[in-house]
Amino acid sequence: MKQNLTVEEARQIMLAAARPLPVERVDLLSALGRVCAADIAADMDIPPLDNSAMDGYALQAADTVAAAADGPVRLRVVDEVPAGARSEHVLAAGETVRIMTGAPIPDGADAVVRREWVDERDPREIALRKPVPPGSEIRRTGEDVRRGAVVVPAGTIINPATVGMLASVGRPFVTVAARPRIAVLATGDELVDFGEVPENGCIRNSNSYSLAALVYDAGGIPLLCPRVGDRAADVRAALERVLGADIVMTSGGVSYGDYDFVREVIRELAGELLFWKVATKPGRPLAFGVIGGTPVVGLPGNPVSVMVSFEQFVRPMLRKMAGMPAETWLPVRCRALAGEDLPANGNRRHYVRGVVRVREDGRLEAVATGVQGSGILSSMAAGNCFIVVPADSPPIDRGTPVTVEFFPGRTPEPFYC
Amino acid sequence: MKQNLTVEEARQIMLAAARPLPVERVDLLSALGRVCAADIAADMDIPPLDNSAMDGYALQAADTVAAAADGPVRLRVVDEVPAGARSEHVLAAGETVRIMTGAPIPDGADAVVRREWVDERDPREIALRKPVPPGSEIRRTGEDVRRGAVVVPAGTIINPATVGMLASVGRPFVTVAARPRIAVLATGDELVDFGEVPENGCIRNSNSYSLAALVYDAGGIPLLCPRVGDRAADVRAALERVLGADIVMTSGGVSYGDYDFVREVIRELAGELLFWKVATKPGRPLAFGVIGGTPVVGLPGNPVSVMVSFEQFVRPMLRKMAGMPAETWLPVRCRALAGEDLPANGNRRHYVRGVVRVREDGRLEAVATGVQGSGILSSMAAGNCFIVVPADSPPIDRGTPVTVEFFPGRTPEPFYC
Numbered sequence: 001m002k003q004n005l006t007v008e009e010a011r012q013i014m015l016a017a018a019r020p021l022p023v024e025r026v027d028l029l030s031a032l033g034r035v036c037a038a039d040i041a042a043d044m045d046i047p048p049l050d051n052s053a054m055d056g057y058a059l060q061a062a063d064t065v066a067a068a069a070d071g072p073v074r075l076r077v078v079d080e081v082p083a084g085a086r087s088e089h090v091l092a093a094g095e096t097v098r099i100m101t102g103a104p105i106p107d108g109a110d111a112v113v114r115r116e117w118v119d120e121r122d123p124r125e126i127a128l129r130k131p132v133p134p135g136s137e138i139r140r141t142g143e144d145v146r147r148g149a150v151v152v153p154a155g156t157i158i159n160p161a162t163v164g165m166l167a168s169v170g171r172p173f174v175t176v177a178a179r180p181r182i183a184v185l186a187t188g189d190e191l192v193d194f195g196e197v198p199e200n201g202c203i204r205n206s207n208s209y210s211l212a213a214l215v216y217d218a219g220g221i222p223l224l225c226p227r228v229g230d231r232a233a234d235v236r237a238a239l240e241r242v243l244g245a246d247i248v249m250t251s252g253g254v255s256y257g258d259y260d261f262v263r264e265v266i267r268e269l270a271g272e273l274l275f276w277k278v279a280t281k282p283g284r285p286l287a288f289g290v291i292g293g294t295p296v297v298g299l300p301g302n303p304v305s306v307m308v309s310f311e312q313f314v315r316p317m318l319r320k321m322a323g324m325p326a327e328t329w330l331p332v333r334c335r336a337l338a339g340e341d342l343p344a345n346g347n348r349r350h351y352v353r354g355v356v357r358v359r360e361d362g363r364l365e366a367v368a369t370g371v372q373g374s375g376i377l378s379s380m381a382a383g384n385c386f387i388v389v390p391a392d393s394p395p396i397d398r399g400t401p402v403t404v405e406f407f408p409g410r411t412p413e414p415f416y417c
Numbered sequence: 418m419k420q421n422l423t424v425e426e427a428r429q430i431m432l433a434a435a436r437p438l439p440v441e442r443v444d445l446l447s448a449l450g451r452v453c454a455a456d457i458a459a460d461m462d463i464p465p466l467d468n469s470a471m472d473g474y475a476l477q478a479a480d481t482v483a484a485a486a487d488g489p490v491r492l493r494v495v496d497e498v499p500a501g502a503r504s505e506h507v508l509a510a511g512e513t514v515r516i517m518t519g520a521p522i523p524d525g526a527d528a529v530v531r532r533e534w535v536d537e538r539d540p541r542e543i544a545l546r547k548p549v550p551p552g553s554e555i556r557r558t559g560e561d562v563r564r565g566a567v568v569v570p571a572g573t574i575i576n577p578a579t580v581g582m583l584a585s586v587g588r589p590f591v592t593v594a595a596r597p598r599i600a601v602l603a604t605g606d607e608l609v610d611f612g613e614v615p616e617n618g619c620i621r622n623s624n625s626y627s628l629a630a631l632v633y634d635a636g637g638i639p640l641l642c643p644r645v646g647d648r649a650a651d652v653r654a655a656l657e658r659v660l661g662a663d664i665v666m667t668s669g670g671v672s673y674g675d676y677d678f679v680r681e682v683i684r685e686l687a688g689e690l691l692f693w694k695v696a697t698k699p700g701r702p703l704a705f706g707v708i709g710g711t712p713v714v715g716l717p718g719n720p721v722s723v724m725v726s727f728e729q730f731v732r733p734m735l736r737k738m739a740g741m742p743a744e745t746w747l748p749v750r751c752r753a754l755a756g757e758d759l760p761a762n763g764n765r766r767h768y769v770r771g772v773v774r775v776r777e778d779g780r781l782e783a784v785a786t787g788v789q790g791s792g793i794l795s796s797m798a799a800g801n802c803f804i805v806v807p808a809d810s811p812p813i814d815r816g817t818p819v820t821v822e823f824f825p826g827r828t829p830e831p832f833y834c
Contacts, residue, residue: 029630032633046620048619083606084607100676159634161627165798167611190501200466201466204585206584210578210584222446376561377585378582380581
């Protein structure tokens with residue numbers, strides 16, 4: 001069994017065990033945030049016909065060449081065409097058709113003049129005082145989208161604008177990857193659930209809920225299992241019950257203690273552990289195995305550790321399973337300037353919970369969110385990023401570039417200007 | 418009626434018309450992304466008792482002062498205490514208790530030594546070869562959270578870590594602001610819905626779906642109304658049907674055309690229009706009134722315009738209604754460097770759809786997402802921000818700082834390092 005892997009080594013093993021899920025057909029609005037499974041092409045030109053970009057008058061540009069402030073050109077109004085309708089009239093020289101924004105250009109016309117520029121006091125004719133160049137105010141057929149063009153490529157993560165595009169090409173339903181179902185199983189004799197009274201130093205089970213929330217946040221469906229105590233037989237039974245899930249996540253029981261049975265049970269049911277322990281702080285005790293095709297992630301027990309490990313290892317698996325493109329699997333990483341001094345680091349990569357701000361000069365700056373203990377969730381709740389401090393890093397001075405990873409869906413702190 | 422307002426003037430009028438919604442009680446996981454309506458305090462210390470930070474041995478530090486590599490100190494193992502249990506034994510000099518991570522420190526003990534540092538071959542006694550400082554490896558009562566301390570203040574937007582914190586203080590249910598219900602009403606004779614065949618230059622109704630998706634994205638509940646044609650009576654009837662919503666959004670029919678009845682109907686039912694037209698590109702034709710207490714937003718008809726107007730005006734109203742703190746109502750703004758030359762701008766503020774990237778030096782850089790026509794949704798779908806170009810701006814050279822507004826929930830483009 002491999003031990004003390006780097007984050008990258010461990011993630012590679014876990015991603016290899018995550019297989020894209022089968023696709024399903026859902027209605028357009030249910031597809032929001034999910035991944036389009038096939039190229040979607042336009043079934044028509046958009047706009048479908050040459051049409052007017054303005055409320056005004058369709059005409060023949062040649063008629064207006066002589067128009068001048070002191071010598072207006074007059075055109076006969078022979079028809080009117082609102083959007084969604086079509087003029088049967090074929091425009092001849094000296095004629096004009098009153099036209100609304102979006103209405104098709106009548107045959108014979110080659111330009112539109114907006115109504116603000118004409119004298120329309122007489123409903124039967126208009127007067128122009130300057131020439132109208134050919135093609136003025138005409139939106140051309142297919143100028144936005146050509147029929148047959150792929151408007152939404154497979155692998156696109158569907159956002160509100162994508163929803164609009166799919167509607168505009170007549171797609172009430174979309175084929176997307178299924179949502180991963182993730183079993184969440186907290187272990188530990190010291191945990192109590194809602195309704196129980198904590199005694200003897202017992203604490204409440206919070207990992208089940210923070211993990212379930214992360215699964216929702218990542219687009220998955222959590223399966224919340226009842227808490228399990230530190231007995232091998234109970235852990236085994238609980239694990240076997242949920243192996244139908246796409247991923248099983250446990251918390252606790254993967255450290256060195258006499259009562260840490262989870263690691264052993266995973267090894268037993270999986271045949272082997274693919275690895276144990278990653279060189280990170282927090283989140284060192286992490287066990288991973290595959291039981292009958294189901295990836296089983298043995299997360300640590302500390303409230304912050306489980307969340308850090310989820311972001312580094314489980315969310316990427318979820319994103320791969322949900323059909324997202326490979327370049328979106330990993331946390332969004334970038335460089336920012338340290339907004340404060342950071343102490344020297346030990347021999348494990350440190351994921352410091354922090355806040356990224358944008359300075360007036362357009363530079364990103366990152367500061368830690370106070371106390372960083374692995375039991376202190378407020379450091380996660382208040383943060384929008386991890387400051388990634390390499391193993392064996394010397395002290396980092398304020399102003400030095402550091403690597404940060406944004407929490408998914410968290411923009412930098414606002415700076416109003 | 419006010420006309421040609423700035424974005425700030427218009428937004429102020431609309432925010433004043435948006436009232437926070439009543440609160441409701443929901444289960445912990447349903448509270449994700451919503452706003453906590455009251456301060457939540459810890460009902461117990463966390464940790465509840467002094468407990469061991471390690472698997473090891475609880476002891477009296479004084480016993481170990483003489484411990485040395487060549488002169489080990491031996492202590493009698495008198496008990497063992499797993500997490501969730503408690504030792505009845507009061508530790509005396511020369512004694513030690515085997516203890517697991519999280520288990521309460523036995524009375525009489527003042528330090529813990531981790532098992533890796535002791536010789537435990539003999540189950541009845543351990544040997545130490547170096548002194549253990551008092552307090553070692555002990556997590557103190559209330560060190561993470563003090564009983565009575567506010568762990569989640571009112572106004573907090575609940576994220577996965579907040580969910581964990583609420584669970585850790587025993588809150589299966591949370592009181593949050595209700596989700597705003599937003600009616601979505603697309604108007605226009607040129608629009609067809611799914612199942613209809615577009616003819617005479619008709620296009621499909623996409624605004625209803627992009628707007629509904631934006632409402633979901635903003636945490637609201639969309640009420641999708643059937644499309645309405647350009648007849649005043651139909652528009653009036655459709656509007657009156659949905660005035661029970663928290664906000665009514667229409668699209669189309671607010672421009673100058675003979676068939677633009679929406680603006681007129683809003684004015685009629687509201688008594689007055691609070692304003693018409695804002696000095697932005699796209700999204701200039703915007704009408705706003707309040708009908709019997711319900712804010713009614715008359716959005717333009719172009720697919721991109723409606724989305725820009727939603728982000729600038731409707732989302733802030735939703736956020737206020739959902740109880741979010743005032744500093745989170747407006748789009749997240751910051752400075753970035755122009756990644757390309759930008760042309761001079763006319764007399765309206767231009768919201769250019771763009772992509773913000775983070776450069777290696779930690780600077781944000783913004784580029785436009787291709788063609789910017791108000792019919793071209795791909796510019797929204799591919800973007801993660803608006804580049805905000807002021808009215809009457811001269812040409813902007815590459816490398817000059819510009820103002821950008823992140824699309825909600827979109828982090829800068831990844832840069833892997």
